[in-house]
Amino acid sequence: MPDFLPEQASTIGTQIDWIFFTLVGLSLLFAIPVIGFIITFAVRYRQGSRADRSNRVHESNKMEFAWTFIPFVLAMVIFGWSAVVYYNYATPPADALEIYVIGKQWMWQSQHPSGKIEINALHVPVNQPVKLIMTSQDVIHSFYVPAFRIKQDVLPGRYTTLWFEATKTGNYHLFCAEYCGTEHSKMTGTITVMEPDAYQTWLGGVIEGESMAQTGQRLFQQRGCVACHNDTPNSIGPNLADVFGESVQLASGETVVADEAYLLESIRKPQEKLVASYPPSMPTYEGILTEQEILQLVEYIKSLKSQ
Numbered sequence: 001m002p003d004f005l006p007e008q009a010s011t012i013g014t015q016i017d018w019i020f021f022t023l024v025g026l027s028l029l030f031a032i033p034v035i036g037f038i039i040t041f042a043v044r045y046r047q048g049s050r051a052d053r054s055n056r057v058h059e060s061n062k063m064e065f066a067w068t069f070i071p072f073v074l075a076m077v078i079f080g081w082s083a084v085v086y087y088n089y090a091t092p093p094a095d096a097l098e099i100y101v102i103g104k105q106w107m108w109q110s111q112h113p114s115g116k117i118e119i120n121a122l123h124v125p126v127n128q129p130v131k132l133i134m135t136s137q138d139v140i141h142s143f144y145v146p147a148f149r150i151k152q153d154v155l156p157g158r159y160t161t162l163w164f165e166a167t168k169t170g171n172y173h174l175f176c177a178e179y180c181g182t183e184h185s186k187m188t189g190t191i192t193v194m195e196p197d198a199y200q201t202w203l204g205g206v207i208e209g210e211s212m213a214q215t216g217q218r219l220f221q222q223r224g225c226v227a228c229h230n231d232t233p234n235s236i237g238p239n240l241a242d243v244f245g246e247s248v249q250l251a252s253g254e255t256v257v258a259d260e261a262y263l264l265e266s267i268r269k270p271q272e273k274l275v276a277s278y279p280p281s282m283p284t285y286e287g288i289l290t291e292q293e294i295l296q297l298v299e300y301i302k303s304l305k306s307q
């Protein structure tokens with residue numbers, strides 16, 4: 001890669017760079033002749049000229065067709081091409097490693113399912129897809145890693161995902177790319193890409209306490225979720241075992257797939273998507289549980305399996 005671009009260290013990088021070069025190249029292809037003509041004519045005819053203008057062309061279907069059709073084809077080719085790249089970029093592979101990320105004024109906090117928490121740092125293994133499940137505790141932030149050519153807004157009250165596969169070990173910059181207040185410019189971090197073995201050692205090295213699912217299970221008891229969600233016949237709410245990944249019939253008649261975003265929303269704002277044939281009796285936990293606690297509860301619900 002040429003020096004004027006940031007280092008490139010992810011599987012999607014090359015594709016993004018090619019789109020970038022094509023767009024820049026096409027812009028130059030049109031801009032250079034236009035600027036060239038402007039300058040040439042400005043200099044050559046600076047004193048005016050007595051040209052014969054009696055046989056001016058007023059309309060030409062061929063010319064009009066050319067300047068409509070050629071740009072149209074170029075635009076559609078670029079559209080189709082980037083749509084394919086975007087689709088890959090937007091769909092995390094099923095076997096991706098999952099890590100939760102919370103943006104807050106002014107830091108990035110991430111938590112690995114094993115329970116390990118990092119601030120302004122993120123350790124990931126090389127050559128393995130990693131999926132980030134992200135939310136914000138206050139205002140809009142944006143998770144931006146130039147070396148991976150990825151950027152995704154992180155929104156309060158909503159959950160966004162982002163995935164990448166790093167191709168080289170090393171340290172890479174993480175930035176917040178959405179102005180988020182006084183110390184926005186300090187909201188940076190380091191992504192450390194490690195060999196799989198080193199990553200496992202790092203992950204296992206300092207297990208302090210519980211995994212995310214274990215914390216979630218504790219919260220599930222402490223916060224009284226278990227009073228309404230249990231496997232007794234008179235359980236008020238649905239049994240949450242096996243719900244993750246299944247389709248859920250809603251009271252509105254819609255069907256949704258219970259992914260992370262659905263579970264998170266069900267806890268924050270239960271009234272938004274009511275499960276069919278249940279009363280709207282679940283209290284709202286927005287503002288009562290922290291974003292981190294909600295993520296831990298989700299990790300616990302994901303781990304539930306009925307046997």
Ligand code: HEC
Nearest residue numbers: 224225228236237238248266270273274275278281282297
């Ligand atoms: C007062 C009883 C009650 C409590 C307490 C309660 N829930 Fe619920 N919950 C319900 C009911 C009823 C539903 C089904 C209606 C709906 O979607 O809101 C539900 C639905 C859900 C769903 C969607 C389930 C599905 O099958 O799609 C999730 C996830 C959930 N609750 C998690 C929790 C968590 C986590 C807690 C604790 C922080 C909790 N609930 C506390 C009653 C409760």
Ligand SMILES: [Cu+2]
Nearest residue numbers: 141176180187
């Ligand atoms: Cu920010």
